[in-house]
Amino acid sequence: MGIIGKARGLGLEKDYAGGYRRQRSLNPAPWSTEETNLLRKLFPITPNEEIAERIGKTLDAVAMKARNLGLRKNQFWSETEDKLLKKLYKKLSYDLLAELLGRTKGSVQIRVITLELESKVENWTQEEIDFLKEFYPGTHYRVIANKLGRTPAAVAAKADRIGIVQEWFWPESDIRKLKQFYPKLT
Incomplete structure (x- = not known):
């Protein structure tokens, strides 16, 4: 649970979150x-x-x-680009590959799929999933990531995909600070 959620749970004053609204155009003129x-x-x-x-x-x-x-970003991939992508896609992030190739991250990801390149990450084993189910609710995801040898983002994404929710424990000292400062900041 984040700061706003915790503050609401404690009955603290207005947080200006305002709910979800569709983004308005910065320049609504034609x-x-x-x-x-x-x-x-x-x-x-x-x-x-x-x-x-x-x-x-x-x-x-x-x-x-x-x-x-009728504008399109689609540009044909050259043989040289494909070779470079095949050589580097497991070593570099999609963001870096996109920058290197002068393409968008999305187009690089689609090209990896089109070329049927092997997945950049190893599939999760049943043991890893069981470990995640057991420890994710009460353990910080970075600790789990370190234990499993995966990135924190991968751990959080996998937990989300299989429906595991992280319980967030607020120490009393943090609750006191929240009560002290939150009303002043909102």
């Missing part, structure tokens, strides 16, 4: 010719997140406008 031209220029080689930030539109707005204009 696309100008200048914005459209910039999108055409940037789209093939620039991540959508960066385009959205530069133009002042949401990711959804950028994707929809690009689709309406």
Whole structure:
């Protein structure tokens, strides 16, 4: 349980979380010719997140406008790129591979699947899953990751996929600090 959840459970004052709302456009006005031209220029080689930030539109707005204009990021993979990907994909993260190849992380991941390359990670054994089920609820995931020789992200993702929830124990000292400082910060 996070800080906001714990604060709510303790009955502390307003947290400004406000619930989940759909993100509004940063620039709800129609696309100008200048914005459209910039999108055409940037789209093939620039991540959508960066385009959205530069133009002042949401990711959804950028994707929809690009689709309406018929813009595509798909570029054919060269034999050289495929060879490099096959050589390095187990050694480097997808982010680094994307940067090295000048492609998006998603396109690198899709290419790995298309080329039917062996999985980057070992499948979980039943013993590992049993260990996770037994210890995940009351043990910090980093401790479990260290014990299993996996990354903390892999442990958390596997626990989520199999429906295990981590119990979070708040020491009394943390609860006192939360009661002291939380109302002042919200």
